[in-house]
Amino acid sequence: MKKVLGLALGILTAIGGFVDIGDLVTNGVVGSRFGFGLAWSTLLGVVGICLFANMSGRVAAVSGRATFELIRERLGARVGLLNLVASFLINLMTLTAEIGGVALALMLASSVNYLLWVPVAALALWLVIWRVKFTVLENVTGLLGLCLIVFAVALFLLGPDWGEVVKQAVSPHLSQTESPATYWYYAVALFGAAMTPYEVFFFSSGAVEEKWSLKDLSQSRMNVLVGFPLGGLLSLAIAGCAAVFLMPKGIEVSSLSQLVLPVAAAGGKLAVAFVLVGLFAATFGAGLETTLSSGYTLAQFFGWSWGKFRSPARAARFHVSMMICLLVGIAVLMTGIDPVMVTEMSVVFSAAALPLTYFPILVVANDPDYMGQYVNSRLVNIAGQIFLVIVVAASLAAIPLMIITGAGK
Amino acid sequence: MAGSWTRWLVAAAAVVLLTPVAACASTAGFYDQLSTAAGEVASASGSAAEAIDLTAHGRLTSAVRDSAIADADQQSSTAAGTLDQLQANTTDRQASRRTTIDAVHRAQRSLQLADDAAANHDDQTLARLAPTLREQAKQLTDLQDEWASR
Numbered sequence: 001m002k003k004v005l006g007l008a009l010g011i012l013t014a015i016g017g018f019v020d021i022g023d024l025v026t027n028g029v030v031g032s033r034f035g036f037g038l039a040w041s042t043l044l045g046v047v048g049i050c051l052f053a054n055m056s057g058r059v060a061a062v063s064g065r066a067t068f069e070l071i072r073e074r075l076g077a078r079v080g081l082l083n084l085v086a087s088f089l090i091n092l093m094t095l096t097a098e099i100g101g102v103a104l105a106l107m108l109a110s111s112v113n114y115l116l117w118v119p120v121a122a123l124a125l126w127l128v129i130w131r132v133k134f135t136v137l138e139n140v141t142g143l144l145g146l147c148l149i150v151f152a153v154a155l156f157l158l159g160p161d162w163g164e165v166v167k168q169a170v171s172p173h174l175s176q177t178e179s180p181a182t183y184w185y186y187a188v189a190l191f192g193a194a195m196t197p198y199e200v201f202f203f204s205s206g207a208v209e210e211k212w213s214l215k216d217l218s219q220s221r222m223n224v225l226v227g228f229p230l231g232g233l234l235s236l237a238i239a240g241c242a243a244v245f246l247m248p249k250g251i252e253v254s255s256l257s258q259l260v261l262p263v264a265a266a267g268g269k270l271a272v273a274f275v276l277v278g279l280f281a282a283t284f285g286a287g288l289e290t291t292l293s294s295g296y297t298l299a300q301f302f303g304w305s306w307g308k309f310r311s312p313a314r315a316a317r318f319h320v321s322m323m324i325c326l327l328v329g330i331a332v333l334m335t336g337i338d339p340v341m342v343t344e345m346s347v348v349f350s351a352a353a354l355p356l357t358y359f360p361i362l363v364v365a366n367d368p369d370y371m372g373q374y375v376n377s378r379l380v381n382i383a384g385q386i387f388l389v390i391v392v393a394a395s396l397a398a399i400p401l402m403i404i405t406g407a408g409k
Numbered sequence: 410m411a412g413s414w415t416r417w418l419v420a421a422a423a424v425v426l427l428t429p430v431a432a433c434a435s436t437a438g439f440y441d442q443l444s445t446a447a448g449e450v451a452s453a454s455g456s457a458a459e460a461i462d463l464t465a466h467g468r469l470t471s472a473v474r475d476s477a478i479a480d481a482d483q484q485s486s487t488a489a490g491t492l493d494q495l496q497a498n499t500t501d502r503q504a505s506r507r508t509t510i511d512a513v514h515r516a517q518r519s520l521q522l523a524d525d526a527a528a529n530h531d532d533q534t535l536a537r538l539a540p541t542l543r544e545q546a547k548q549l550t551d552l553q554d555e556w557a558s559r
Contacts, residue, residue, distance in 0.1 A: 176557050177553060177554065249459065250455055250550045254484055255484070257460070257473060257477035257480050258456050258480070261460060261469070264463045268467070268468045269468065269470060
């Protein structure tokens with residue numbers, strides 16, 4: 001019974017923890033501009049993250065070490081450094097976006113300007129990381145993030161023509177005001193949002209924090225293969241609400257407040273309360289994950305003592321680096337830069353750096369010195385290589401498309 | 410060797426820093442910019458009107474409504490500012506362009522009034538403004554389509 005409950009908890013937290021500010025914003029924007037015409041990109045990203053998160057979870061469970069640590073050891077300091085620079089900068093950008101997301105969610109609940117909430121949000125993130133146990137912070141934010149299921153409920157209450165939904169998803173049609181370049185720009189952004197690099201670093205480091213071993217492999221697999229696709233459905237529901245309610249009214253999502261309108265129209269104030277809790281939990285949870293991921297990547301590259309299972313005094317550099325990252329996030333947001341714009345940039349840069357994250361994982365997962373008999377199967381390798389081709393194509397297209405479209409304008 | 414890595418890192422950092430600047434600076438044609446600005450303000454007016462109506466019907470909290478109106482006001486000010494700069498840089502004063510720019514400014518003023526009313530919790534003024542905002546959103550959407558088709 002305990003094992004079943006543990007499995008259910010793992011899956012539920014994986015669903016609730018799947019959506020972050022990048023998914024919220026990008027799916028909202030895409031739904032309001034392209035309807036269901038880019039659902040395929042989200043689905044593709046979900047398959048990719050399942051494939052590689054499962055791989056990195058297996059690496060951590062078998063070797064007892066985090067993916068990033070092994071990448072540096074297996075591929076050498078130079079490749080490790082390149083991976084570190086790209087992952088760390090994108091992670092920092094994502095962390096900044098998540099702090100902004102927490103502040104925006106608090107603004108929606110309170111009407112107090114988000115800039116006043118930014119330091120409060122960052123302080124709360126630091127306090128939780130400093131004081132709260134890893135499993136507690138992961139489970140509480142993941143479970144509260146399940147409140148975002150209200151988007152799926154709202155989509156059903158809005159009563160879309162499901163035949164039309166399938167038609168839009170299967171044969172996308174561009175409106176007069178959209179160009180093929182913006183369509184592909186947002187396809188890459190959605191893919192990048194679903195496959196954000198911090199997710200695999202957090203997943204594998206989390207496995208070490210929770211001391212996973214071979215007997216936890218099946219739970220890891222279930223968390224990824226059941227929890228992430230259901231989380232992906234949440235992303236589709238967010239896009240769906242925007243497509244059904246906002247798109248016909250000509251409202252393009254450019255702020256979190258607009259994301260709430262379809263939910264309010266469908267379910268009233270109770271649904272709004274759920275969505276506000278969900279937005280806060282999703283961004284706060286992702287804020288914790290990105291803060292920890294910043295510390296994990298730096299500590300694992302430089303060989304510092306790391307982990308929340310150690311007291312802060314025994315992992316001082318790990319904790320100091322996270323504090324500095326939070327301060328950088330506050331400083332960037334205090335310039336008045338739009339957090340939604342930071343989010344849009346972060347998902348596109350994520351897409352651009354994807355090969356640097358995912359290629360080394362594929363290499364390590366195939367190394368018998370680390371994995372023994374648990375190296376990738378032939379089928380997983382074929383899927384991994386196909387995805388690497390897609391990831392490289394998205395990576396090469398991301399920045400030129402950003403410039404051509406003026407960041408999707 | 411270390412020097413070459415430093416160069417690569419500096420180049421990567423330059424790409425990261427300069428890409429957003431290049432993306433923002435990449436200018437579309439004049440018609441596209443008119444269409445984009447009209448679309449942004451139409452979207453802002455539409456979402457503010459929707460938030461006011463949903464709150465009036467008891468489906469949305471006033472805190473979310475106020476945030477939605479403030480966001481819309483901010484978005485329209487940015488779009489109108491871009492348009493003003495564009496207009497200042499051209500000697501052409503065609504009437505059709507003037508119509509779009511005037512419509513954008515009218516909607517922007519309405520959104521400013523709505524933002525002030527929301528800050529003062531003046532529900533009556535907001536209720537009066539909602540139909541105006543909706544009408545302005547429709548007019549701007551038509552203008553957006555018109556410019557996009559040219």
